[in-house]
Amino acid sequence: MSMPFYVSPEQFMKDKADYAIKGISRGRALVATAFAGGILLATENRNPNLHKISEVYDRIAFGGVGRYSEFDQLRQAGIQHADVKGYQYSREDVDARSLANLYGQYLNQVFTHEMKPYEVEILVAEVGDVIDDDRLFHILYDGNVAEEDRFSVIGGDAAAIQERFESQFSAEWALTDALKAATGALTGPDREVGDLEVAVLERGEPRRAFRRMDATEVATLLG
Amino acid sequence: MTLPMFPVDESPGPNFAGLLQKLGLAPPVPLVGELDDIRHGTTIVAMRYADGVIMAGDRRATEGFSIAHRAIEKVFPADRHSGVSIAGAAGPALDMVRLFQLQLEHYEKLNGAALSLEGKANQLAQMIRGNLPMAMQGLAVVPIFAGYDLRRQTGRIFTYDVTGGRYEEADFHATGSGGRDARTTIKLGWTENMDRDSAVELAVQGLYEASEEDAATGGPDPVRGIYPTVATITVEGFERVGDPDVAERFRALIQHKTEAGQL
Numbered sequence: 001m002s003m004p005f006y007v008s009p010e011q012f013m014k015d016k017a018d019y020a021i022k023g024i025s026r027g028r029a030l031v032a033t034a035f036a037g038g039i040l041l042a043t044e045n046r047n048p049n050l051h052k053i054s055e056v057y058d059r060i061a062f063g064g065v066g067r068y069s070e071f072d073q074l075r076q077a078g079i080q081h082a083d084v085k086g087y088q089y090s091r092e093d094v095d096a097r098s099l100a101n102l103y104g105q106y107l108n109q110v111f112t113h114e115m116k117p118y119e120v121e122i123l124v125a126e127v128g129d130v131i132d133d134d135r136l137f138h139i140l141y142d143g144n145v146a147e148e149d150r151f152s153v154i155g156g157d158a159a160a161i162q163e164r165f166e167s168q169f170s171a172e173w174a175l176t177d178a179l180k181a182a183t184g185a186l187t188g189p190d191r192e193v194g195d196l197e198v199a200v201l202e203r204g205e206p207r208r209a210f211r212r213m214d215a216t217e218v219a220t221l222l223g
Numbered sequence: 224m225t226l227p228m229f230p231v232d233e234s235p236g237p238n239f240a241g242l243l244q245k246l247g248l249a250p251p252v253p254l255v256g257e258l259d260d261i262r263h264g265t266t267i268v269a270m271r272y273a274d275g276v277i278m279a280g281d282r283r284a285t286e287g288f289s290i291a292h293r294a295i296e297k298v299f300p301a302d303r304h305s306g307v308s309i310a311g312a313a314g315p316a317l318d319m320v321r322l323f324q325l326q327l328e329h330y331e332k333l334n335g336a337a338l339s340l341e342g343k344a345n346q347l348a349q350m351i352r353g354n355l356p357m358a359m360q361g362l363a364v365v366p367i368f369a370g371y372d373l374r375r376q377t378g379r380i381f382t383y384d385v386t387g388g389r390y391e392e393a394d395f396h397a398t399g400s401g402g403r404d405a406r407t408t409i410k411l412g413w414t415e416n417m418d419r420d421s422a423v424e425l426a427v428q429g430l431y432e433a434s435e436e437d438a439a440t441g442g443p444d445p446v447r448g449i450y451p452t453v454a455t456i457t458v459e460g461f462e463r464v465g466d467p468d469v470a471e472r473f474r475a476l477i478q479h480k481t482e483a484g485q486l
Contacts, residue, residue: 055332073228079332080227080235080242087239087325088248102226208328 016117020141023119024066028194029155031165031186032063032125034134035178038203039127042182043155045197053199055210057082057094059127061201065155066120066141074103074122096126100137100145108143117141121154127201127209131172153185161185175200176221183222239329240322240350258361262291262313266433266440267298268405269308269369269380270395270413272422275457276369276378279426280308281401281434282449283441293444298452300461302327305343305370306454310399312362319350319364326350340372344381344389352387365398371456378456401433401440408432419455423464426453427472443473 030043030052041053041063052071054062056078064071078099086094103122111117118141126135136148151169153162165185170177183196198213213221227246235241243249267280280297283290291313298308299320307323309316326346331337338346347368354364368381380392395413397405408429417425430451434442443450450473453464480486 049335051335054335076234076333077226077228079329081224083239083325083329083332084227084242084246084248085224087243087321098224102224106226106228 016111017142020111020117020119024121024141025156027065027067027156029153029158029161029186030063030065030123031151031153031161031182032123032136033151033165033169033178033182034131034136034171035175036131036172036203037175037200038209039125039134039136039201040175040178040182040198041123041125041200042179042186042196042198044186044194046195048195048197051197053197053212054079055199055208056099056124057086058091058205058207059201059209060094060096060099061125061199061210063123063125063154064120067118070118071120071122074106074118074120077106078103078124096124096135096137100124100139103139104143104145106143107139107141111142123152123154125201127203129204131203160188164188176223179218179221180223237330237333239326240353242329256360261362262286263439264295264297264310264313264316264399266397266399266401266405266430266437267308267310267367268395268397268402268409268426268429269367269392270409270422270426271378271380272417272419274378274419275371275455276306276380277422277426277453277455278306278308278367278369279430279451279453280310280399281430281441281451282444283439284313285439288438290441293441293447294449296452298454299324300454301343301368301370302331302337303460304337304373304456304458305340305368306456306461307347307366307368309364309366310402311364311366312357315354315357315362316364316366319354319366323347323350339374340370340379343370344368344379344391347381348383348387348389350387351383351385355386358385367396367398369456371458371460373458376458397429397433399440401430401437404436405429405433423453423455423468424472427451427469427476431473431476443470443477445470445474 028044032041043052045052052064054075056062062075082094122139124137128134136152138146138148138152168181196218198218200211201209235245262284264284269278278298282294284292284295301307363385372379382390382396395409412425434440450469453469455462
């Protein structure tokens with residue numbers, strides 16, 4: 001009879017985490033920041049029709065980095081959850097916090113019980129009536145949920161991008177400044193800007209606040 | 224609530240009604256026999272004009288011979304470029320509108336692009352067919368669906384029967400208990416490529432004549448400040464004509480009729 005190899009729980013979890021992090025770091029990062037007129041989400045994306053940023057509900061947007069098929073599955077589940085909740089109760093009752101918690105629970109369950117963890121990081125953003133009511137939730141591959149203040153960077157090379165972005169950041173800035181800072185931070189000093197995917201959640205919109213910006217609009221804003 | 228994660232081969236996809244069924248939130252309708260004394264909505268009209276389509280409806284709901292509500296809405300935006308108006312049993316009709324609006328939004332969000340106008344019209348037909356058991360008990364819902372077709376760049380109108388039959392109208396249509404009178408009025412005044420002003424005017428006239436002849440159709444109510452709903456759908460989207468504008472048109476119409484001694 002052969003003895004199974006012993007792997008300590010710590011090592012087992014660490015291996016899974018390393019695997020997930022490796023997968024995520026291969027993808028391009030995503031920046032979200034509050035600005036005077038709403039929340040801006042921007043990411044580099046070489047597949048213009050495979051979106052990383054998407055509308056979830058009236059005031060809620062989704063951003064995903066890592067393995068596309070995995071975060072897209074989570075995106076769809078988020079929309080299904082939000083639409084059913086709004087149908088059962090009311091549109092006002094759909095909020096980013098509970099959605100972020102559900103993502104956290106699901107990713108945690110997959111991370112602990114399945115062989116292969118999800119190679120994704122997720123951002124759930126909700127625009128408020130005033131900038132202090134904006135919400136940004138960052139969910140990791142292991143289901144860890146963190147609430148971020150004013151801006152958030154997720155995905156590969158996040159630490160360096162975050163540093164570059166933070167040096168430019170100012171509260172209640174205008175959309176153009178926020179977009180320029182986000183693009184600058186995403187590309188860095190030694191690279192040209194690639195294909196951008198940009199969307200905003202507009203503050204004060206009565207119903208659906210999400211708006212995708214096309215390439216010409218982005219180019220005009222970047223000047 | 225939990226996150227609705229489905230195995231790949233069991234996912235309802237962008238179908239919201241299918242999703243509700245999967246989650247056990249769409250219980251089957253029990254057969255209870257003929258219902259009476261339920262609320263009914265009445266006259267709705269739609270017509271093509273130069274920039275797109277106009278939809279309009281009166282505001283009265285009746286329960287048998289009494290007025291149940293003086294200000295219900297019968298014309299709704301379905302999404303940015305289409306609208307739906309309802310005649311028939313108010314309860315199931317309003318629920319159908321809500322579900323239809325959600326279905327279009329749900330599809331658009333999951334799929335990343337909106338359905339074609341034709342696709343939306345077919346979707347509504349399926350929902351009406353699903354309501355057939357209720358229609359057999361007297362809870363019929365007969366909507367008009369209209370919108371601006373971005374691909375063909377024109378306004379289009381679809382009408383339905385209780386079995387889910389879907390018919391495209393060439394120029395205009397009116398339905399509900401006062402629909403016949405409204406339709407005749409519009410038929411006499413309609414011309415190709417009308418401008419917005421005369422199209423709104425004609426819709427107002429149609430509803431006025433319907434309220435004259437049909438007890439269940441509400442006319443203008445200057446005492447309470449309640450006027451029929453009029454909305455336009457163009458390339459810019461669904462837009463309601465403001466109440467003061469509609470009120471002024473009814474006032475002018477009544478004044479014209481009074482001065483001319485016309486009945």
